[in-house]
Structures are given as structure tokens and as C-alpha cells.
Amino acid sequence: MRIFITGAAGFIGSNLSRFLLQRGHSVIGIDNFSYGEQRNLKSIINHPNFEFITGDILNSFIYAEVKADVIVHLASQKIPRYNNAYRTLVENDTMLKNIVKKALRDDSRVLFASTSDVYGKNPIIPFSEESDLLLGPTTVKRWAYALSKINGEHYLIACGEEFGLKYTINRFFGSYGPNQNLTWWGGPQSLFIEKALKKEPIDIHGDGTQTRTFTFIEDTIAGITKCVESENANGEIVNIASNPEEEVSILELARKIWGIVNPTDKEPMINFVPYSTFGKYEDVARRVPNIDKLITKFNYKPSYSLEQGLIETIKWQRELTNFTS
Numbered sequence: 441m442r443i444f445i446t447g448a449a450g451f452i453g454s455n456l457s458r459f460l461l462q463r464g465h466s467v468i469g470i471d472n473f474s475y476g477e478q479r480n481l482k483s484i485i486n487h488p489n490f491e492f493i494t495g496d497i498l499n500s501f502i503y504a505e506v507k508a509d510v511i512v513h514l515a516s517q518k519i520p521r522y523n524n525a526y527r528t529l530v531e532n533d534t535m536l537k538n539i540v541k542k543a544l545r546d547d548s549r550v551l552f553a554s555t556s557d558v559y560g561k562n563p564i565i566p567f568s569e570e571s572d573l574l575l576g577p578t579t580v581k582r583w584a585y586a587l588s589k590i591n592g593e594h595y596l597i598a599c600g601e602e603f604g605l606k607y608t609i610n611r612f613f614g615s616y617g618p619n620q621n622l623t624w625w626g627g628p629q630s631l632f633i634e635k636a637l638k639k640e641p642i643d644i645h646g647d648g649t650q651t652r653t654f655t656f657i658e659d660t661i662a663g664i665t666k667c668v669e670s671e672n673a674n675g676e677i678v679n680i681a682s683n684p685e686e687e688v689s690i691l692e693l694a695r696k697i698w699g700i701v702n703p704t705d706k707e708p709m710i711n712f713v714p715y716s717t718f719g720k721y722e723d724v725a726r727r728v729p730n731i732d733k734l735i736t737k738f739n740y741k742p743s744y745s746l747e748q749g750l751i752e753t754i755k756w757q758r759e760l761t762n763f764t765s
């Protein structure tokens with residue numbers, strides 16, 4: 441297949457490009473390097489079936505000539521914990537509209553990167569694709585990210601009904617692994633690893649009892665690939681996550697990372713950061729996926745435990761840090 445990936449120099453995009461190339465597909469990637477890294481493309485940039493465009497998806501002329509069977513739309517503004525919500529709302533909307541217009545013109549299927557954040561504060565776990573989406577008030581700007589993805593999902597479903605658009609929605613649950621962004625943009629793992637390597641206190645937002653179910657990148661990209669390759673994926677929403685038993689509190693995550701990096705230490709160094717530091721903020725208490733659809737309809741069972749994934753990620757980050765420092 442020919443696959444066009446937006447955000448190809450980012451964390452998921454670079455890993456997915458590599459995996460799809462290994463499986464014999466042709467990949468065209470685009471990225472404006474707002475958050476992507478050249479180093480993420482190092483292993484694939486010279487692959488004969490890989491083309492790369494440096495450019496902004498907000499400008500649709502740049503990629504008008506690209507034709508693909510599936511467009512995997514990963515480029516996004518993310519959670520505005522420290523940022524303003526404006527770019528998240530405006531750019532995520534404009535990018536998706538450009539991609540949908542293109543997909544309708546070229547008869548491509550769009551695979552849209554949504555997020556587990558859309559389930560918001562729903563207290564009923566695990567979250568299945570039909571679960572309610574429960575966001576907090578609009579005065580808490582963090583919900584702007586989830587809202588932008590819900591808006592994207594509704595838009596795709598409506599375009600499917602109205603214009604026959606082919607689409608698939610993937611809701612990712614906290615992915616981590618090699619090529620992850622080294623700041624908060626990439627989630628807690630990279631920062632926790634950095635602090636553990638430097639033997640400095642790990643910042644935990646709130647009291648650390650909030651839980652997540654993190655997904656190692658190899659499971660994330662294998663799940664996406666099932667949805668790229670399968671015609672059954674048209675019109676589907678699919679949670680892409682690891683096994684629900686991998687649920688872990690953020691405090692326990694910090695302990696695990698510290699323990700792997702500094703095995704002789706009895707206790708990790710922790711610094712609790714109150715939520716009030718981010719202005720008006722709300723966190724999600726528990727985030728646990730139901731992955732029945734991924735397993736039964738798409739025949740994929742995640743294979744990495746949190747422990748295994750962390751060991752691989754720490755190895756990557758240690759080598760990268762040694763290399764760049």
C-alpha cells in the first residue's frame with residue numbers, strides 16, 4: 441500500500457514509518473519539525489520506498505500531488521498544560537479539514553489519531569469505544585485538547601455520512617518508547633527517566649495516585665498497522681492500548697523507573713508539584729482501556745509489559761543522552 445503520514449518526524453510517526461516500510465509498504469511522510477526531530481528519521485530517510493516532505497499541513501498546496509491509499513493523520517497540537525489552548529483548537533481543526541478535503545479528492549481513507557483523553561473524567565472503567573466522553577468545564581483549558589479530538593471524530597463521522605468519506609479513528613493510550621519527545625510534550629516517561637539518570641527529584645503532578653495504562657510504542661504501531669492494512673477498519677473507532685492489567689499510578693511509574701535506573705537505591709527522589717501550579721487544572725483519576733475490539737476484530741493482542749517497555753526506553757534514552765551530552 442501507499443501510505444501518507446502526517447507528523448512523520450514525531451514520536452509515533454517515525455516509528456510507524458519504519459514499521460510500515462519493513463512490511464513492504466511505500467511511505468510518504470510530512471513534518472514541519474515543530475516538535476519532530478531529524479534524528480527520528482535517521483534509519484529510514486534513505487529507504488527507497490520512503491519520501492519525505494518538510495512542510496506545514498496547514499498549507500495544503502505542499503502535499504497536493506501526494507496520492508495514497510491511506511492517510512495516517514498524526515500531526516497535532518497537544519495538551520495545553522503549560523500552553524495556550526488557541527493553537528490546539530485552531531490548528532487541529534484546520535489540519536483535519538485539509539486532510540479530509542484531500543482524502544475525498546483522492547479517494548483515500550483517513551486514519552485519525554485521537555486520544556484516550558476524550559474519555560475525560562468518566563469514572564466508569566474500563567473505557568470501551570462506546571463509553572461516554574465526560575469533560576470538565578471550559579474554564580479548565582486542558583480539556584481543549586480532548587475537545588479538539590472529539591470535534592475531529594465527529595467531523596470524520598459526519599463526512600462519512602455526508603460524502604462517503606472512508607475513515608478510521610484510533611484512540612491512543614499514553615504511548616512511550618524510543619523517539620519519544622524528551623519534554624512534557626511526550627508524557628511523563630522521558631522526564632522521569634532523565635531525572636533518575638541525573639539522580640535529581642522526579643516531579644509528580646498532584647499526589648501521584650492518578651493512574652494510566654501506558655502502551656509501549658511497538659504495541660502502538662502494531663495496532664495502528666492492523667487498522668491501516670484492514671478494510672474492516674473503515675468506519676471504526678479503535679482503542680490502541682496495552683493490556684488493562686498494566687494500569688499503574690504515576691507514583692508507581694516513578695518508582696519503577698527509578699528502580700530500573702538506580703537499582704541499589706532503596707527510595708526514589710520525588711518532588712510533588714501541586715496542580716495549582718498550572719492554574720485551574722483537572723486531572724483524570726484513572727485511565728484504563730477496554731481492548732476487546734483490538735483483540736477480536738483486529739486480531740492484535742499487545743505483547744509488552746510496562747517493565748519490558750521501560751527497560752527498552754531507558755536503554756534508548758541513556759544512549760541518546762550520552763550521545764548528545
Ligand SMILES: NC(=O)c1ccc[n+]([C@@H]2O[C@H](COP(=O)([O-])OP(=O)(O)OC[C@H]3O[C@@H](n4cnc5c(N)ncnc54)[C@H](O)[C@@H]3O)[C@@H](O)[C@H]2O)c1
Pocket residue numbers: 446447448449450451452453470471472473474475476477495496497498513514515516517518531535553554555556611612613614615616621626627
Ligand atoms: N504519544 C501518545 O501517547 C499519544 C496519545 C494520544 C494521542 N496521541 C496523538 O497521536 C498523534 C501523534 O502523537 P506523537 O506523540 O507522535 O506526537 P509528536 O508531537 O511527537 O508528533 C507529531 C508531529 O507532528 C508535527 N506537526 C505538528 N503540527 C504540524 C503541522 N502543522 N505541519 C506539519 N507537521 C506538524 C510535529 O512536528 C511532530 O513531529 C497526535 O495526534 C497525538 O495527539 C498521541
